[in-house]
Amino acid sequence: MRALIVAAGSHGDVHPFLAIGRALAARGHGVRIVVHPYFEGDVRAAGLDHVPLGSEIDLVALLEDPDLMHPWRGGPRVLRMVLDAVPSAIDTVRAAIRAERPDVVFAHHICLGAGWIAEEEGVPYASATLAPMLWFSPSDPTPTLQQRPGAWRRRAASLATRLLPPLGFAIGDRKLNAIRRRSGMPPRRGVFREAFAGGPLPLGLWSPTFRPPTPDDPEHGVICGFPWFDRSDSDTRLDPELETFLGDGPPPVVFSLGTAAVHVPGDFYEVAATACRRLGRRGVLLTGKASNVPDARPDGVIARDYAPFSLLLPRGAATVHHGGIGSTSQALRAGRPSVVVPHAHDQFNNGVHAVRHGVAAMVRRGRLDVGRLARALHAVLDDPAVAARAATLGERLRSERSGAEVAADLLEARARGAVTPPGAAPPTAPAR
Numbered sequence: 001m002r003a004l005i006v007a008a009g010s011h012g013d014v015h016p017f018l019a020i021g022r023a024l025a026a027r028g029h030g031v032r033i034v035v036h037p038y039f040e041g042d043v044r045a046a047g048l049d050h051v052p053l054g055s056e057i058d059l060v061a062l063l064e065d066p067d068l069m070h071p072w073r074g075g076p077r078v079l080r081m082v083l084d085a086v087p088s089a090i091d092t093v094r095a096a097i098r099a100e101r102p103d104v105v106f107a108h109h110i111c112l113g114a115g116w117i118a119e120e121e122g123v124p125y126a127s128a129t130l131a132p133m134l135w136f137s138p139s140d141p142t143p144t145l146q147q148r149p150g151a152w153r154r155r156a157a158s159l160a161t162r163l164l165p166p167l168g169f170a171i172g173d174r175k176l177n178a179i180r181r182r183s184g185m186p187p188r189r190g191v192f193r194e195a196f197a198g199g200p201l202p203l204g205l206w207s208p209t210f211r212p213p214t215p216d217d218p219e220h221g222v223i224c225g226f227p228w229f230d231r232s233d234s235d236t237r238l239d240p241e242l243e244t245f246l247g248d249g250p251p252p253v254v255f256s257l258g259t260a261a262v263h264v265p266g267d268f269y270e271v272a273a274t275a276c277r278r279l280g281r282r283g284v285l286l287t288g289k290a291s292n293v294p295d296a297r298p299d300g301v302i303a304r305d306y307a308p309f310s311l312l313l314p315r316g317a318a319t320v321h322h323g324g325i326g327s328t329s330q331a332l333r334a335g336r337p338s339v340v341v342p343h344a345h346d347q348f349n350n351g352v353h354a355v356r357h358g359v360a361a362m363v364r365r366g367r368l369d370v371g372r373l374a375r376a377l378h379a380v381l382d383d384p385a386v387a388a389r390a391a392t393l394g395e396r397l398r399s400e401r402s403g404a405e406v407a408a409d410l411l412e413a414r415a416r417g418a419v420t421p422p423g424a425a426p427p428t429a430p431a432r
Helices: 011-026 038-047 058-064 074-085 088-098 116-123 151-163 165-182 191-197 241-249 267-280 309-315 327-334 347-356 372-380 385-400 403-415
Strands: 003-006 028-033 049-052 104-108 124-129 201-206 253-256 285-286 301-304 318-320 338-340 360-362
Touching: 003 011, 003 049, 003 058, 003 253, 011 028, 011 038, 011 104, 011 327, 028 038, 028 088, 038 049, 038 058, 038 253, 038 385, 049 088, 049 253, 074 088, 074 385, 088 165, 104 403, 116 253, 124 191, 124 403, 151 165, 165 191, 241 301, 253 267, 253 309, 253 347, 267 285, 267 309, 267 372, 309 327, 318 327, 318 372, 327 338, 327 347, 338 347, 338 372, 347 360
Parallel strands: 003 028, 003 104, 028 049, 104 124, 124 201, 253 285, 253 318, 285 301, 318 338, 338 360
Antiparallel strands: none
C-alpha cells in the first residue's frame, strides 16, 4: 500500500502523524509525509519520505508571534493561518496524488482541502483530530467550550456547545466555499464542520480512557488511542548530566511548554524556578532554547533544551505543562500528577479533562505567579489520593494498544474501501 499523510502545525501536531506513518511503514507500506520543510529532518529520522508543503511560510516566525498563544486572539489567528494555507495545500496534495497515486490519503483536520482533492482524484480518504474538544460534542464529559473545572461550568458549556458552534460553522462554510469556488469546486453545505469532525472516517487520536465515545461523536468516528511519539530510534537515553542529576536526589518537578508555547514563555521559567525554591523541590526546566533559561536558578534546578517525555516524566514527581494534547497525554502516561497552565486553544479543555480524572490542578497562564504555582504543586504533590489516581491512570494508558497501530489498521481497511473494519478499534472505543 502507498499512503500519503498530510500534516501541519508544531511538533506536537506533527508527531502523531509520524507515529502512524512509522506504524504503516513497519508493515511494509510506502509512506510519504506532506509537511512543512521545517520538519524534513524529523520525517527522515522516522524513516519516511518527505514532500514539502508551505515552503513560503516562515514557521519559526509564526510560532514566535505572541498572538498565537493568546487566550482569545489565538484561535482567530490560527484559523486565519489555516485558511490562508488552503490554496497552497490544494496544489501540493493534488500534485502528490497525481505523481504517487496513493491507495489512501490521511490528513490532520487543519489541512483543509486535502480531503477535497482526494475525493476529486478518487482516492480513499481519512482525517484525524488530535483533541476531543474539536469533535464539538455537547455530551462530552468536558464539553468543547468548558475552560475551567466545575459542575455548573460543565452544564453551561454543554448548553453553549449546542448553541454557538453552528454559527461558527455557518461563517466557516462561507469562507471555505469561497476558496472552493476559486479552486474550481462547487460549494458544499456543512463543509467547515466536515473538515473538523466529518468525512468518511474521522479518527480521534486520544485514548478512550481520557475521553470515551459519546452519542454526539461524528458518524463513523473512531477513538483510536494516543499515538505515542517523542523520539527517534537513536534517542534511547537521557543525556549523561541529566541522568546523573536524576540519580542524585528525590524526583524533581518537570516544567515544559511543549513545542509551540515554548516560543513565547514570558516569565514561566522564572516563576517555575522560584516556586521550586519556595517548596524546597528539585526541578528540571525544559526550555526549548538557551535564551529561555532564567538567569537565577536555585540549587537543585537544572535546565535542558529538550528531553524525551517518555524517558523523563516517569522519573519526575510531577509535570507542569501548558496543556497541549501531546504534553497532556505524556504526563498522564507517566503516572505522575500534573499542574496544567493553559495558554490558548484546546489547552484549557485538555486541562479540565485531566482535572476531571483527579490527577491534576490548573492555573491559568494569565494568573500564574509563584504563590499560585506553589499552591497548585502542593495540592497535587502532597495528596496521596492524587498520586494513587495518577499511577492507576498511567498504568491503564500504558496497557492500551497504541493509537498509531489502531489508526494503521483503519487506514489499511480504508484503502480497501471499508469505512470501519470489524475489530480495528479497541473494545472501549467502538466505531459508531
